[in-house]
Amino acid sequence: MVPDLVHCRQERPADTELATTAGTVIVCQVLTGLGGVGKTQLAAHLADQLWRDWQVDLLVWVTATSRSNVLASYAQAAVDVTGVEDSDPD
Numbered sequence: 001m002v003p004d005l006v007h008c009r010q011e012r013p014a015d016t017e018l019a020t021t022a023g024t025v026i027v028c029q030v031l032t033g034l035g036g037v038g039k040t041q042l043a044a045h046l047a048d049q050l051w052r053d054w055q056v057d058l059l060v061w062v063t064a065t066s067r068s069n070v071l072a073s074y075a076q077a078a079v080d081v082t083g084v085e086d087s088d089p090d
Helices: 013-021 039-052 067-082
Strands: none
Touching: 013 039
16 A cells, blocks of 8 residues: 555655656666655655556555565565466565
């Protein structure tokens, strides 16, 4: 589940920058910063916007607390979509 956007969230220049690159091929986009500066809100806003505008066919939200959590989340998403479980998700 994509986190809900906070009440009274205000657009920022970073929203525009992320949305501008969303239609291009990007290998990786990384949001960095101290806790509480709004990284999750930026990502959630973009995910919501892309989903509402039908710019993505599949949306998977992964909380990147650890490498193993990311791998497990992607592996579960693959099982959910394909119905095939991989014995080695790495």
